[in-house]
Amino acid sequence: ASTLGAAAAEKGRYFGAAVAANRLGEAPYASTLNTEFNSVTPENEMKWDATERTRGTFTFGSADQIVNHAQSRGMKVRGHTLVWHSQLPGWVAGLGTADLRSAMNNHITQVMRHYRGKIHSWDVVNEAFQDGSSGALRSSPFRDKLGSGFIEEAFRTARAADPAAKLCYNDYNTDGINAKSNAVYNLVRDFKSRGVPIDCVGFQSHFNSASPVPSDYRANLQRFADLGVDVQITELDIEGSGTAQANSYGNVVRACLAVSRCTGITVWGVTDKYSWRPSGTPLLFDGNYNKKPAYHAVLTAL
Numbered sequence: 461a462s463t464l465g466a467a468a469a470e471k472g473r474y475f476g477a478a479v480a481a482n483r484l485g486e487a488p489y490a491s492t493l494n495t496e497f498n499s500v501t502p503e504n505e506m507k508w509d510a511t512e513r514t515r516g517t518f519t520f521g522s523a524d525q526i527v528n529h530a531q532s533r534g535m536k537v538r539g540h541t542l543v544w545h546s547q548l549p550g551w552v553a554g555l556g557t558a559d560l561r562s563a564m565n566n567h568i569t570q571v572m573r574h575y576r577g578k579i580h581s582w583d584v585v586n587e588a589f590q591d592g593s594s595g596a597l598r599s600s601p602f603r604d605k606l607g608s609g610f611i612e613e614a615f616r617t618a619r620a621a622d623p624a625a626k627l628c629y630n631d632y633n634t635d636g637i638n639a640k641s642n643a644v645y646n647l648v649r650d651f652k653s654r655g656v657p658i659d660c661v662g663f664q665s666h667f668n669s670a671s672p673v674p675s676d677y678r679a680n681l682q683r684f685a686d687l688g689v690d691v692q693i694t695e696l697d698i699e700g701s702g703t704a705q706a707n708s709y710g711n712v713v714r715a716c717l718a719v720s721r722c723t724g725i726t727v728w729g730v731t732d733k734y735s736w737r738p739s740g741t742p743l744l745f746d747g748n749y750n751k752k753p754a755y756h757a758v759l760t761a762l
């Protein structure tokens with residue numbers, strides 16, 4: 461196949477990109493997206509500060525734009541994200557325990573119901589664990605007020621809101637086998653053993669020279685898959701350029717394809733010029749939408 465999406469589809473996977481609603485009007489942005497990708501993730505438009513900036517008032521305009529764009533072209537949509545300490549409106553952090561519990565559950569329910577049937581996988585909880593060796597949950601309004609059970613509560617609420625959506629836990633620095641990924645692994649194992657709903661784990665996979673593609677990436681994906689969940693590469697970008705960057709991208713694709721439950725890959729943007737890493741060139745298309753060596757490495761590996 462001659463595009464990323466079509467090549468991935470031949471392997472039973474999707475190949476997606478994070479998309480910003482306010483770029484869809486740029487013709488080469490839209491045509492690159494439409495030609496090459498068969499899944500999208502709204503980069504910011506489904507986050508809490510975009511969908512419920514004021515308590516109880518839900519705004520879906522820009523996320524709907526992305527979902528409509530995708531649906532009308534037969535692309536899948538990943539939902540990102542329901543419960544996260546970042547891009548969280550100030551009112552949430554100001555709530556007391558009982559109010560926070562109902563606000564979290566209401567947020568999950570309203571957003572998931574709005575998109576019911578349209579989202580293949582939801583990042584229900586994002587980045588709940590601390591970096592480093594502690595294996596502990598990070599401080600957040602959710603953990604600090606609701607306790608560590610907030611994750612279970614969020615997943616149970618999510619299952620009820622859209623029973624057909626795959627429910628994912630998503631995080632970064634969990635791509636190799638390390639203390640943080642061990643903590644996520646233990647969470648998933650516990651959920652599976654107690655029947656708490658969870659279907660997938662997202663590995664953000666933001667790589668750079670300080671945090672390169674781990675040599676045990678495939679083994680890490682496989683050990684999660686062996687727990688009985690799908691795995692997805694959800695926010696892939698790799699700083700660098702040329703052959704080194706291309707080789708790293710190829711390694712990521714080969715790791716996913718080697719794990720039968722690795723169901724898809726999403727890169728965190730279409731073009732380098734709009735990457736969230738402002739000084740970087742971490743994506744598959746340059747600022748003029750030219751295919752980079754990394755693009756060709758991905759297509760060859762698929």
Ligand code: XIL
Pocket residue numbers: 503504586664695736
């Ligand atoms: C980033 C977006 O790309 C930026 O536009 C925004 O300013 C900040 O968030 N982990 C995540 C993503 O789960 O939601 C983040 O996206 C990148 C890190």
